[in-house]
Amino acid sequence: MNQPPIALITGAATGIGRATxxxxxxxxxxxxxxxxxxHRGERAAAAIRATGGHAxxxxxxxxxxxxxxxxxxxxxxxxxRLDVLVNNAAITGSGHAAPQDARDRAPSSVDVDLVRAVFDTNVFAVITVTNTMLPLLRRSAAARIVNLSSHSASLTMTAQVDxxxxxxxxxAYSPSKTALNALTLQYANELRKDGILVNAAAPGYVDTAINGHTGVLTPAQGAAIVVRLATLGxxxxxxxxxxxxxxLPW
Incomplete structure (x- = not known):
């Protein structure tokens, strides 16, 4: 009998992670x-169980x-084992990293400690989580890794003057997601021979706490591409x- 897939989603108490x-x-x-x-994690899991899901x-x-x-x-x-890893947890830096009044801004005026904090969560932590979970993913018959990126990670799109x-x-944030894209390619190249598919998802401008709920898409709409990549054949x-x-162009 086929066993149901097991998926770990980081930063999944709210927002796109929760919708995923x-x-x-x-x-x-x-x-x-x-x-x-x-407590927030258990509330999210309990809500899924209340609808008949397993969480x-x-x-x-x-x-x-x-x-x-x-x-x-x-x-x-x-x-x-683990079948799906979704590296969703991320911060923008603005209001989410010390110093609290620092903001992600042009490179000539940004606080470098904020940049370090953003890269720590959005890039270095992805390596920590992925490498720690890899032994479990290697036991899956169809392991999938999805890294949550952003349209702003695209160098091609960023370079378009108009x-x-x-x-x-x-x-901070956009360069961290560009670095995450590069990391996605490195993992994809390394793990291709093992049948582990590794891709980056750009959910779009989603209404979440990370952007002060200014997004135009619902979390479920943003999560749709994540789920598609997490369930690839x-x-x-x-x-x-x-x-x-x-x-999307790199």
């Missing part, structure tokens, strides 16, 4: 809600290696950068 968990659970996936706050909350701060390793040990003991990103100034792409509308 909801959508995957509706497809029969057992979802693991990674959240820094165990568990894991205390997981992606910048705290001890919690990452503890989560991996729990998954190993409970399931013995393009949609021409007015965006960001020395064996003939699906790897090392790709996609939005819901299709491939």
């Amino acid at each position: 968990a909801d959508l995957l659970a509706a497809r029969g996936t057992t979802v693991l809600i990674g959240a820094r706050d165990p 568990h909350a894991l205390t997981l701060d992606v910048t705290d290696a001890a919690t990452v390793h503890a989560a991996a040990s729990w998954i190993d003991d409970r399931f013995g 393009g949609p990103l021409s007015g965006l100034t960001s020395a 064996h003939d699906g792409p790897t090392g790709a950068f996609h939005s819901q509308e299709g491939p």
Whole structure:
């Protein structure tokens, strides 16, 4: 009998991560809600269980290696494998990193400590989580890794003088997502021989706390591309950068 897929989503208590968990659970996936706050994580998991889904909350701060390793040990003991990893947890820096009054802005005026904090969560922590979960992913018959990127990560789009990103100034968040895209390609190239598909998803401008709820898409709309990449068949792409509308230029 086929066992349901097991998916870990980081930063899944709210926003796109929570919507991804909801959508995957509706497809029969057992979802693991990674959240820094165990109470918020458990509320999210309980809400999914209340609708008939299978969900568990894991205390997981992606910048705290001890919690990452503890989560991996729990998954190993409970399931013995992991089928899907969604690296969703991220910060913009503005209002989310010390100093609290620092803001992501043009590189000539940005606080470098804010940039370090953003890269710590959005890039370095992805390496920590992915490498820690890889032994579990290698036990899956169809492992998938999805990294949450952004349209603003595209160097091609950013370089367009009159393009949609021409007015965006960001020395922290956007470059961190560009670095994440590069990392996605490196993992895809390394893991291709193992049948592990690794892709980057650009959810669009979604209404979440990270942007002060100014987005125009719902979390479920943003999560649609994440779920699509998380459930790719064996003939699906790897090392790709996609939005819901299709491939994006690097």
